[in-house]
Amino acid sequence: MSLRHALLAALSQGEASGYELAKRFDVAVADYWTATPQQLYRDLERLEQDGLVEARVVEQTRRPNKRVFTMTDAGLAELRAFGERPSKPPAMRDEFLVKVQASDRTGDPAAILEAARAREARSREKLARYDQLRDRLLEGRSEEDYLRDSDEVGPYLTLMAGRMYEQLNIDWTATVIATITHRQEPAAG
Amino acid sequence: MSLRHALLAALSQGEASGYELAKRFDVAVADYWTATPQQLYRDLERLEQDGLVEARVVEQTRRPNKRVFTMTDAGLAELRAFGERPSKPPAMRDEFLVKVQASDRTGDPAAILEAARAREARSREKLARYDQLRDRLLEGRSEEDYLRDSDEVGPYLTLMAGRMYEQLNIDWTATVIATITHRQEPAAG
DNA sequence: ACCCCATATTCAACAAATTGATTAGGTGCG
DNA sequence: CGCACCTAATCAATTTGTTGAATATGGGGT
Numbered sequence: 001m002s003l004r005h006a007l008l009a010a011l012s013q014g015e016a017s018g019y020e021l022a023k024r025f026d027v028a029v030a031d032y033w034t035a036t037p038q039q040l041y042r043d044l045e046r047l048e049q050d051g052l053v054e055a056r057v058v059e060q061t062r063r064p065n066k067r068v069f070t071m072t073d074a075g076l077a078e079l080r081a082f083g084e085r086p087s088k089p090p091a092m093r094d095e096f097l098v099k100v101q102a103s104d105r106t107g108d109p110a111a112i113l114e115a116a117r118a119r120e121a122r123s124r125e126k127l128a129r130y131d132q133l134r135d136r137l138l139e140g141r142s143e144e145d146y147l148r149d150s151d152e153v154g155p156y157l158t159l160m161a162g163r164m165y166e167q168l169n170i171d172w173t174a175t176v177i178a179t180i181t182h183r184q185e186p187a188a189g
Numbered sequence: 190m191s192l193r194h195a196l197l198a199a200l201s202q203g204e205a206s207g208y209e210l211a212k213r214f215d216v217a218v219a220d221y222w223t224a225t226p227q228q229l230y231r232d233l234e235r236l237e238q239d240g241l242v243e244a245r246v247v248e249q250t251r252r253p254n255k256r257v258f259t260m261t262d263a264g265l266a267e268l269r270a271f272g273e274r275p276s277k278p279p280a281m282r283d284e285f286l287v288k289v290q291a292s293d294r295t296g297d298p299a300a301i302l303e304a305a306r307a308r309e310a311r312s313r314e315k316l317a318r319y320d321q322l323r324d325r326l327l328e329g330r331s332e333e334d335y336l337r338d339s340d341e342v343g344p345y346l347t348l349m350a351g352r353m354y355e356q357l358n359i360d361w362t363a364t365v366i367a368t369i370t371h372r373q374e375p376a377a378g
Numbered sequence: 379a380c381c382c383c384a385t386a387t388t389c390a391a392c393a394a395a396t397t398g399a400t401t402a403g404g405t406g407c408g
Numbered sequence: 409c410g411c412a413c414c415t416a417a418t419c420a421a422t423t424t425g426t427t428g429a430a431t432a433t434g435g436g437g438t
Contacts, residue, residue: 005284012294017415032281032287033281033286034281038417038419063404064402064415064416064417066415067417080297083291088282090284091223091283092221093223096276097221098191098195100343101343101344102197104341106265106269106272111273147364154291154293155290157365158290172349182336190423206386208387211386227425228424251385252385252386253432254386
């Protein structure tokens with residue numbers, strides 16, 4: 001039940017509504033914690049019931065009203081306790097890798113090629129968005145300076161992991177594409 | 190319900206019992222599809238009911254008997270159909286990254302340092318095991334030769350992704366450790 | 379003898395995730 | 409005026425995943 005902690009961690013970066021959290025998760029958290037909006041809303045309810053977050057309604061004129069959530073002291077305490085427990089190993093579910101594993105049996109190299117290109121394109125998009133976020137965080141400073149002097153490094157370090165992961169995907173899909181392409185060619189000379 | 194496909198993909202590499210699959214998942218599949226033994230047994234049941242795999246009992250004298258599963262033609266057809274559908278984006282759950290993200294608020298750099306070292310050690314172990322598997326697959330051939338000439342590339346390519354991922358973790362945790370260590374030092378000169 | 383470990387599988391209870399739909403006001407476009 | 413899209417949230421049903429335990433056999437060590 002650890003989406004709760006991912007939510008608390010996100011709220012530790014500042015208050016947000018469920019909708020805003022959904023977007024935050026989509027753009028910046030998805031590479032280490034995946035969740036749908038429905039999940040977020042449901043768990044925010046429960047966090048509120050447990051007193052780990054507080055909600056207040058913000059009335060808006062040109063948009064629907066929203067409920068903005070803030071982490072409570074109890075929430076911070078829970079996050080701290082979580083931080084001191086050993087972590088579960090990362091859990092992954094990646095359909096494309098399953099397809100690659102079975103690709104020698106399923107034939108159809110064209111389908112995998114197409115999927116690999118789609119995967120690469122998606123990773124490039126994510127990387128580009130991550131790079132924007134990075135530039136915004138750095139504000140012109142170098143990475144070394146930022147990591148040494150800024151008052152906050154957590155979000156930068158996780159962003160860095162996300163960037164590295166997307167770069168890995170770009171490199172790896174390139175190998176997959178090259179491999180399949182070469183093997184499709186009739187072995188000439 | 191895609192553990193079914195991960196199971197079919199694993200069985201496409203050859204028949205296996207539930208117990209053997211659990212180990213296969215643990216050592217070679219875990220970096221792209223996580224599942225517990227209980228899940229495997231349960232889904233193997235269902236795959237059998239749906240006619241996608243077949244089981245036969247292998248009597249053993251020095252060990253408990255086991256049920257060995259084989260993919261059926263219907264199973265292969267299902268795997269092919271799966272291969273042609275678009276893939277869902279990868280889903281991740283990584284507690285340690287959540288802790289790093291919140292680390293500026295939770296204080297206690299010692300706890301994160303320790304967790305980072307544990308993570309690095311685990312990745313090194315996994316990488317070492319992956320390297321063994323790789324050497325066994327290559328049988329002395331170079332990677333380039335293998336990818337061009339061998340009759341099977343799927344398992345090698347997924348193994349490659351796993352190796353790259355563990356290497357990423359080693360590199361990234363090194364940065365985390367260096368960052369936290371530097372920031373803990375009293376800023377001298 | 380005793381205990382622990384590895385093989386091999388199963389059951390049940392509970393918690394969490396996924397899927398799909400629904401409601402509702404506002405904005406921008408043609 | 410109608411349509412599509414964005415903000416904002418909620419509901420319900422079903423499928424998956426997690427946790428903990430139980431069972432049975434045999435091998436190795438002290």
